[in-house]
Amino acid sequence: MKYQNVLLLLVLTLLTLPISAKADKPSLQEMIDAADDGDTLIVSPGSYTENITITKPVTLIGEHKATIQSCKNAPVLTIKGEHVQLSNITIEQCNKNDEGSPAIYVTGRNHVLTNLIINTEQIGIQLNEANQIRIEKSTLTGNRKHNSIDLWASSNNVITSLQINNVLDGIYLEQSNSNEITNNFIQNARYGIHLMFSDYVLVEKNHSQHNFAGAMVMQAKETFIKDNEFSFNNQNVNSQGLLLYQTNNTIVTDNMFTSNRIGSFIEETSGAQFNNNTFESNTIGIQMKRAFNNRLSENIFNGNVNDAQAIESADNLIEHNYWDTSLKLDINGDSISEIPHAADPYFLTLIQWVPEYQLFFQHPGITLLKQVFNSPTETLLMDYHPSMNSGIINSHQKEDKQISLWFLGVFFTIFNLYFIQKWRRFS
Structure with a gap:
């Protein structure tokens, strides 16, 4: 009987040891609070159900499968101050409140967020008056109701090498100037990239596809859009690869617009320059509406249902573009055709009057009608010096x-x- 009591006491002691050890293990917030400025904290593998705030310059590096999660109506991770670095961590925000907090909330300056996996029911990363932040090499997945990356009054930030899927807007900027958006892959969003009242923004080498619109730039100036691919943005009759609305002096160069409903839609815009872009297999290559003093030069229009259309637009310079539908005659060998080309959206105008005529696309009878009856002059874009070379x-x-x-x-x-x-x- 005496030995049985000793054995029972030993078993009870062993059972209580893990519980005591677990109770003694500090939370991530306690580790952060105890750290000194400049310290590096290693987040061990496992799941941490916490809401964390970092207000000092420390580095958090996650080991394999380190996950921080929370379903509370508060950011899973809040970053303030300066010089916080976060890497190799999975963030899961499961709060389904319609006005819920973002997975990561960032303010301050000079923070770096890299190699993160973010799964959220809310905004992925929200920057509020945050400057010189770098967000890179991360994957963000949402529920089509909230933005993936959301900037408000935040400038001089770099957003690069992200994989973004199933969100409202992939990257949204408002009142945020001088930011760089590069090398991101964005799909299944409303707008892949959405700029509002944000000037001097660089949009370069992004892939935006299968969205309502590949990119929308509204009331912004001096935006530089270079070497991007906008493709298969055709979920709606109003879908576009790129939409410019009330913008000034936007430069659009070396981009691919492929298989969109409208390759690029330019509305109430002036000073835009489209150079060296390829418009291929779009329903409409480029469309202008109340657009003035823009320039389209040395672009390629190939295999579009309708190459171009102008609506209440004038004083736009159209020259040296390649049109696969143009008549070509080069007398002096300068690779410029002597025959001006009128980009005539005849078929587009016709199906707007009689939608059933879509059944006769590329029918010889439609081609004959186009030769006999031209579209209204105000819908034509005239290239007086079209290129012979498709490039x-x-x-x-x-x-x-x-x-x-x-x-x-x-x-x-x-x-x-x-x-x-x-x-x-x-x-």
Whole structure:
């Protein structure tokens, strides 16, 4: 009996040890509060159900599968002050309140957020009066109701190398100037990139696809949109690859607009420059509405249902673009056609009057009607000096192709001469 009591006491002691150890383990917030400025804290693998606030310059680095989660109506992680760094951590925000808090709330300056996985029912990362923040190499997934990255009055930030899916707006800026948005992949959103009242923003090398609109720029100036791919943004009859609305001096260059409802829609905009872009396989390549003093030059229009349309627009310079539907005649060898090209949206105008005529797309009868009856003059975009060169085959490829064809021609010539000579001998 005595040994049984001792054994029972030993078992009870062992059972209580893990509980005591767990109780003694500090929370992440306690670790942060106890850290000194400049310290690096390692977040061990596992799930931490906490709402954390960081107000001092420390670094949090997560080990494999370190997850911080919360369903409270508060940010899972709040960052303030300066020089906070956060990396290699999964953030899960499960609060489904319609006006809930973001997964990560950031204010202050000079913070770095990298290699994060964020799954949220709310905004992914919200910057409020936050400057010189770098957000990079992260994955953000939402529920189509809230923005992924949301900036308010935040400037000189870099947002790069993100994978964004299933959100309201992929990257949303309001009253936020001089930001860089680069190398992001955004899909299944309302607007992939959405700029409101935000000037001097760089949008470069992003892929925005399968959204209501690839990018929307509204009431902004000096926006630079370069080397992006806007594709398959056709979820709605009003979908566009790029929408410019009431913007000034926007530069759009070296972009691909592919398989969108409208490649680019320019409305109440002036001073925009479209150079070296490719508009391919869109329902409408480019559309202008009440747009003045813009320039379209050296762009490629290839395989669109309608290349271009102008509505109440004037004084726009259209020159040196390649139109696959244009008549081409180069007399002096300068790669510029002597025949002006009128981008005539005849079929588009026709189906607006009679939608059923969509069944006759590319029918010979429609082509004949287009030649006999032109669209109203105000809907035409006239390129008086269209390019002969599509730019699809560069000069080196063209030379290689010509050399290959030359060798092939010589080979068949020799073969034919040999065959004729042989045939004559037998006959």
